[in-house]
Amino acid sequence: MSSNQTNLNLSNFWMPFTANRQFKAAPRLFKSAKGMHYTTTDDRAVLDATAGLWCVNAGHGRSEITEAVRQQLETMDYAPTFQMGHPLAFEAATKVADFMPAGLDRIFFTNSGSESVDTALKMALAYHRARGEGQRTRFIGRERGYHGVGFGGISVGGILPNRKAFSGNLMPHVDHLPHTHNLVEAAFTRGQPTWGAHLADELERLVALHDASTIAAVIVEPLAGSTGVLVPPKGYLESLRELCTKHGILLIFDEVITAFGRLGAPTASEYFNVVPDIITMAKAINNAAIPMGAVAASRVVHDTVVNAGAENAIEFFHGYTYTAHPAAAASAVATLDIYKRDRLFEHAKELSGVFEDAAHELRGSPHVKDIRNLGLVAGIELESRPGAVGARAYDVFLKCFEAGVLVRYTGDILAFSPPLIVDERQIDQIFSTVRDALREVA
Numbered sequence: 001m002s003s004n005q006t007n008l009n010l011s012n013f014w015m016p017f018t019a020n021r022q023f024k025a026a027p028r029l030f031k032s033a034k035g036m037h038y039t040t041t042d043d044r045a046v047l048d049a050t051a052g053l054w055c056v057n058a059g060h061g062r063s064e065i066t067e068a069v070r071q072q073l074e075t076m077d078y079a080p081t082f083q084m085g086h087p088l089a090f091e092a093a094t095k096v097a098d099f100m101p102a103g104l105d106r107i108f109f110t111n112s113g114s115e116s117v118d119t120a121l122k123m124a125l126a127y128h129r130a131r132g133e134g135q136r137t138r139f140i141g142r143e144r145g146y147h148g149v150g151f152g153g154i155s156v157g158g159i160l161p162n163r164k165a166f167s168g169n170l171m172p173h174v175d176h177l178p179h180t181h182n183l184v185e186a187a188f189t190r191g192q193p194t195w196g197a198h199l200a201d202e203l204e205r206l207v208a209l210h211d212a213s214t215i216a217a218v219i220v221e222p223l224a225g226s227t228g229v230l231v232p233p234k235g236y237l238e239s240l241r242e243l244c245t246k247h248g249i250l251l252i253f254d255e256v257i258t259a260f261g262r263l264g265a266p267t268a269s270e271y272f273n274v275v276p277d278i279i280t281m282a283k284a285i286n287n288a289a290i291p292m293g294a295v296a297a298s299r300v301v302h303d304t305v306v307n308a309g310a311e312n313a314i315e316f317f318h319g320y321t322y323t324a325h326p327a328a329a330a331s332a333v334a335t336l337d338i339y340k341r342d343r344l345f346e347h348a349k350e351l352s353g354v355f356e357d358a359a360h361e362l363r364g365s366p367h368v369k370d371i372r373n374l375g376l377v378a379g380i381e382l383e384s385r386p387g388a389v390g391a392r393a394y395d396v397f398l399k400c401f402e403a404g405v406l407v408r409y410t411g412d413i414l415a416f417s418p419p420l421i422v423d424e425r426q427i428d429q430i431f432s433t434v435r436d437a438l439r440e441v442a
């Protein structure tokens with residue numbers, strides 16, 4: 001710990017998704033950030049290979065966003081959006097809609113990805129009820145899916161540690177598709193694996209088991225990030241779309257990490273050319289400047305719910321005190337303008353080949369058993385130490401941090417998702433640092 005940290009009391013902050021005791025014994029603290037870099041409290045520059053938590057897509061410290069937030073807070077700090085409004089909320093919704101696939105242009109604002117997921121699940125239930133099919137209450141998620149930490153999200157999600165302690169109280173009426181990850185069939189695939197489209201047919205099995213008339217929605221991440229970069233097999237999402245349509249089931253894409261340029265397109269939906277009924281988003285919507293999320297619903301979903309309400313009555317009993325908070329809305333408008341003006345999604349697309357090559361050059365490095373990638377996302381899976389899943393990746397993460405590069409790891413999978421402003425030199429720095437770290441760890 002550096003001298004300016006010695007007096008910091010670390011005991012009160014109960015840290016999220018962190019080994020609290022391990023961290024507090026040797027804390028890693030950032031004090032500032034600009035562009036592609038963080039600065040630690042002991043004044044070291046650290047290259048951000050993860051865009052924070054997959055969220056700072058325009059790079060850190062964008063003055064346009066800071067200025068928009070400052071101006072907004074000085075003009076009007078807060079206004080409710082329950083039975084009141086403010087122009088920026090509507091402007092932000094119009095801007096977000098502009099980035100969504102055609103027809104998914106009814107935007108509900110939340111404060112996080114987890115809230116977006118809960119909102120989407122509620123929309124699906126409200127939609128079916130409004131059309132006289134209120135018995136459609138079942139949700140189908142997927143193994144290894146991550147949909148945040150609300151009770152809805154952990155129930156449709158498929159990550160054991162996130163569910164285990166709470167398993168007695170998960171949401172009822174949930175089933176799961178199998179995940180699509182298979183190292184025998186698809187290790188070291190560049191881009192989308194050709195194996196695995198048939199796994200979407202498992203939805204037919206669940207329909208045969210539960211009957212379509214009980215199923216409200218299927219929710220999947222088009223590309224799963226947090227659980228170790230799982231790229232959808234070719235044809236898989238297309239197949240899911242077809243089956244959902246055939247059975248009157250809504251398809252929800254959780255795009256909390258993929259929306260706003262991660263794959264070099266505004267959404268994964270656009271990238272894969274598969275349009276769901278509902279898209280959840282957060283994170284890069286406003287460059288993570290202020291907590292914010294959103295849900296884009298199709299006009300059909302929106303109109304069905306809204307038109308079913310009695311005249312002059314609230315149609316959807318849902319919302320947050322901070323829905324479309326003025327400062328968050330201002331930061332979203334400023335961020336979305338930057339994405340367009342700086343052509344950041346095009347830049348991400350142009351660099352994705354270089355990024356892919358750099359990641360796959362680590363094939364053959366010690367401990368590496370798979371490398372996968374799409375757009376500006378890559379995952380490197382390591383052999384686990386016997387009886388100590390995650391320990392080796394943690395050591396690599398630590399070595400990289402000490403060498404000035406921030407990477408992420410889940411289990412023994414390293415994940416990379418730099419801000420979209422990254423350049424070739426920085427891509428090289430990221431993967432050469434990882435290569436050195438892999439040589440050093442046991």
Ligand SMILES: Cc1ncc(COP(=O)(O)O)c(C=O)c1O
Binds near residue numbers: 254256
């Ligand atoms: C796909 C997906 N959904 C939901 C979430 C939850 O978002 P939040 O942490 O903002 O609640 C995440 C966070 O990483 C995510 O990756």
